[in-house]
Amino acid sequence: MPHTLPVSESFYSIQGEGKCTGVPAVFLRLKGCNLSCGGINTIKTKSLDSGATWRCDTIEVWTKGETINIVDLLESWEQNGWLNHLKNGAHLVITGGEPLLWQDKLVKFLNDFKQFQSFLPFIEVETNGTITPTKKLDSFISQYNVSPKLKNSGMKKEDRLINEALTFFTESQKGYYKFVVSNQSDCDEITNSFIIPFKIPSQKIQLMPGAETKDDCLALSPQVVEWCKEKGLGFSSRLHLLLWDKKTGC
């Protein structure tokens, strides 16, 4: 049986957020998520509920997708020249939705990649931090970009804050956090619900402006920088928003 992956999209661009901002990268977006930021009904209604103040900006992408044979996927990447980019230092960014929903399939994909290509690129995983990686998958991963969700996502605390997973990412040398903030109470929640209880070192954390458009991102960034200075945390912009506004897959 050929190995497959549930793929929403793949594209070549640059990493737009977090520690590796600006690095060229092949993005592999997998289908599905265990959260629905924007509220429990937001996938159906496309509006906010459950007290959410923002909505997942990729929801319309990761709810779609198809099961793709890994050999076909790698062949298309080869034709596009992306395998060459990966060989020459571009990162592979595995994102979603929540890509850790597909750990067994990812292990098979990365095993096949290594076998067919005789190399592995630097692999980043974008995760909401609710699922602990298996040992097998972890052995392939270079960096986790963990973006835990706050109250303002409209998700219940017991669904978005999973102790075991957050402890794993905090203790892993490969774990880095990026929190989306819009106001002072978001910053206080990050301190009280994440940094203090999980003892997350400040050098592992970046704050990012909670914005859905380029204009909102630019307007909020100076305030977020002030919060970063006050708390001794890093700042991350959202390069994709600044360059391409709301478009995904760029």
Ligand code: SF4
């Ligand atoms: S966890 Fe991420 S991908 Fe999933 S709904 Fe929330 S913002 Fe979207």
